[in-house]
Amino acid sequence: MNFWKELQNKNKIFFTSAPLDGVSDFAFCKICLENGADVVFTEMKSVSDLYFKSKKLIKELEEYKEILKDNNVVLQIYGHDAEKFGKAAQVAEELGFSGIDINLGCPAKGVISSGNGVMNMRDLDNVYNIIKNTLDNTSLPVSIKTRISINVESIIKNQLILDKKTSDFIEDKDKVTVLDLLRKIKDLPISCVTIHGRSFEQLFSGEIDYEIINKAKEILKAEFSNSPALIINGGIKDKESLDKVIENINPDGVMIATGSFGKPFIFNQLKAELENKSYKITNDDLKQIIRNHAKYLFKSKPTGAHLVFRKHLLWYLKDCDNFNELRSKIITIKDLDSVEEILKSF
Numbered sequence: 517m518n519f520w521k522e523l524q525n526k527n528k529i530f531f532t533s534a535p536l537d538g539v540s541d542f543a544f545c546k547i548c549l550e551n552g553a554d555v556v557f558t559e560m561k562s563v564s565d566l567y568f569k570s571k572k573l574i575k576e577l578e579e580y581k582e583i584l585k586d587n588n589v590v591l592q593i594y595g596h597d598a599e600k601f602g603k604a605a606q607v608a609e610e611l612g613f614s615g616i617d618i619n620l621g622c623p624a625k626g627v628i629s630s631g632n633g634v635m636n637m638r639d640l641d642n643v644y645n646i647i648k649n650t651l652d653n654t655s656l657p658v659s660i661k662t663r664i665s666i667n668v669e670s671i672i673k674n675q676l677i678l679d680k681k682t683s684d685f686i687e688d689k690d691k692v693t694v695l696d697l698l699r700k701i702k703d704l705p706i707s708c709v710t711i712h713g714r715s716f717e718q719l720f721s722g723e724i725d726y727e728i729i730n731k732a733k734e735i736l737k738a739e740f741s742n743s744p745a746l747i748i749n750g751g752i753k754d755k756e757s758l759d760k761v762i763e764n765i766n767p768d769g770v771m772i773a774t775g776s777f778g779k780p781f782i783f784n785q786l787k788a789e790l791e792n793k794s795y796k797i798t799n800d801d802l803k804q805i806i807r808n809h810a811k812y813l814f815k816s817k818p819t820g821a822h823l824v825f826r827k828h829l830l831w832y833l834k835d836c837d838n839f840n841e842l843r844s845k846i847i848t849i850k851d852l853d854s855v856e857e858i859l860k861s862f
């Protein structure tokens with residue numbers, strides 16, 4: 517039984533950190549795991565780079581090694597060339613990841629301009645082939661992450677073409693939705709689907725569309741023979757937003773992205789609060805988390821760690837009373853000693 521099924525079978529909501537480009541490196545994943553995340557996702561990685569076994573990428577992925585053995589660590593890949601996904605899946609398995617996630621939701625310009633991420637929705641037969649090739653080349657569980665929809669107009673505006681067969685297949689002729697996608701791939705044994713409950717046009721803010729997600733949940737239950745796990749993502753930052761998702765959808769799991777910035781303890785916090793236990797993080801607890809995070813990052817990235825950690829420190833300390841004073845120090849940190857200096861000043 518794969519880890520997604522095991523989590524699903526516990527009948528208790530599980531928590532995942534999110535794939536976050538520029539953020540979810542080894543150190544971030546480790547700190548999330550230590551603070552309650554049941555599954556972590558790497559930053560999205562290019563399927564072409566995996567296909568060609570780019571030295572730079574393999575080195576980056578080897579950074580995750582320390583956490584691969586005893587944790588659920590999912591490698592997220594993006595691209596659109598179905599053939600390359602098979603080889604990429606083999607490389608992911610060789611490296612020791614627990615699962616492979618296919619990015620069908622990213623709206624970033626640099627990603628969609630070549631037809632990747634959410635723009636894959638313009639050709640559902642190709643998405644089918646991408647997933648099938650991945651599944652055929654690995655014994656790892658395969659998952660997908662997607663959005664609720666993308667308008668046909670947005671595809672055209674981005675100088676891409678809506679595939680003719682997809683156009684004939686979709687229910688609402690103005691958009692391709694997660695429901696179309698799931699109906700297209702229902703005979704493929706994917707293990708998990710993460711739905712970011714916003715459309716391409718909404719990007720990263722705005723209301724979550726519960727109605728369409730509930731329809732997607734029905735399709736996963738009724739039309740897939742293995743009932744893949746359902747994860748909801750979007751706007752979960754505290755107990756109130758989590759309750760809303762549980763009340764409206766009751767998914768198997770939730771994924772937290774921006775809500776974990778500077779707050780990797782959000783996973784333990786929400787787990788405690790779901791059991792009506794109070795959760796308090798003291799200044800000393802926070803300092804220890806920051807210290808550990810910095811230690812993991814500086815150890816795994818011999819060069820450039822200070823630049824990455826400045827961003828995290830700004831997130832960690834943004835609510836401090838003396839943040840303005842701290843900010844000027846944060847943006848000059850160079851090493852672990854300068855992180856320690858900052859920790860003395862709050």
Ligand SMILES: Cc1cc2nc3c(=O)[nH]c(=O)nc-3n(C[C@H](O)[C@H](O)[C@H](O)COP(=O)(O)O)c2cc1C
Nearest residue numbers: 534535536537559560712750751752772773774775
């Ligand atoms: C800085 C940043 C980087 C992201 N990188 C990825 C990525 O690599 N892959 C992906 O599927 N989504 C990526 N996302 C989207 C998030 O995983 C998530 O779907 C989105 O932020 C909504 O969740 P939230 O409301 O909890 O923040 C990224 C988002 C942000 C803000």
